Amino acid sequence: MSVESRWIKWDNKQYIQIVADEEKLCSAVLTWHDIESIGSRARRTLVYPSAWSPDEVETDPALNNTLTRKAHLLREARDKYVARLHPIDSLKETVTERGIWTDQYIKLIAFNLTQFSRVLVLDSASQPRGNLDAVFLLPKAKLAMPWVYWGEPTGWAFSNQMMLVTPSATEFAKIQAEIEKADPDQYDLTIVEKLYKGKTLKIPQRPYHLMTGEFRRQDHSKYLGSSKKWDPEDALHKSKMLHFSDWPIPRPWDSAPQAMLNKHMPKCLKSEWFGATNCKDRMMWMQLYADYAAKRKGFCGSHFEVKVRDQEADAMLRHGRFFHDEAT
Structure with missing residues (x-):
């Protein structure tokens, strides 16, 4: 129907x-x-x-x-x-x-x-x-x-x-x-x-479960269901639901310390062109979080401005139960 x-x-x-x-x-x-x-x-x-x-x-x-x-x-x-x-x-x-x-x-x-x-x-x-x-x-x-x-x-x-x-x-x-x-x-x-x-x-x-952690992964075949080349712009465009999930990066209403961001943000990749670097995944990932922060402050007020806060492992992560490595 x-x-x-x-x-x-x-x-x-x-x-x-x-x-x-x-x-x-x-x-x-x-x-x-x-x-x-x-x-x-x-x-x-x-x-x-x-x-x-x-x-x-x-x-x-x-x-x-x-x-x-x-x-x-x-x-x-x-x-x-x-x-x-x-x-x-x-x-x-x-x-x-x-x-x-x-x-x-x-x-x-x-x-x-x-x-x-x-x-x-x-x-x-x-x-x-x-x-x-x-x-x-x-x-x-x-x-x-x-x-x-x-x-x-x-x-x-x-x-x-x-x-x-x-x-x-x-x-x-x-x-x-x-x-x-x-x-x-x-x-x-x-x-x-x-x-x-x-x-x-x-x-x-696809299209109901794209995670921000996917932009950090090196192998995208499991999300794509094939060996098709990963295009982050196309994946985001076709997705109907994005989920912010990047442990140990906090959920989007908190911001990670800069050192943590530097360590866990998506890596830049070698481009097909000689001497060039492809940072598209990193740029899109950072923009998703920046857009969320701006939207949160704009819609809810300055009290809800995203602030730096470390994330503590919850029970699920402390015991490794239901845990998935999103960065591999």
Whole structure:
């Protein structure tokens, strides 16, 4: 079935972003901007803690009842980018107890959005570059995720940069039960691997899963699916989803120290022409991060300006679980 079909009920199909902190809320607004610019038939829903309000004002009298940063961004999502606001009571900014709302499991809330037939959960570090509506028309499955194309990992063969979920109260109950007995260092991927291994539908990497780490790689045959010559401009142009993932470079809302950038940025290659150097991968990679930083400050305000910060290895990386070497 084509996305043009008049028989498709797009109201039941939703782009979902789930946020529990201010930084991710800014990222969500950037994503809604991209989707609005590209266009979509599927609707948009922003899930966030019920303690937030689009009407919240600053308590400092000197600020003259101006909206808080969160309220401003919620209104941007709702009024400018037509995202439905969906506050959830159990979603909290800071929690010490384990639960579905903690950061490592937050995307799995999508399984409980049973008012929709299908939801596409987008990662905060993902950037839509083309229309994604066709993803909703993939064959029926409880879960669909992009395949990790650059080689079989030690753990799970799928990426959670986007998750196409068929919401189900039954499945959500299973997920909650697994989370309650999970070890502290376990991740959302641990849960979905246990419950959906062998049942997860593959979303193809082309055009739905181009990673910034691909620009750092020397061998692009796994992404291209052939020995075809790599053209970074062509790959980016054809991609419908870019994912910022360049460990140990931080995610795009933080900037790496210059020494780290110098060490891990894409290498310049020898050109076909004598005496020349090809730095196209490096230039494009650096521009992607620079554009994101400028966009973040421009859309969300100076408070969200990208600043230098070292990235700590999360549980997934500390244990090597689901880790993939993106620079080979």
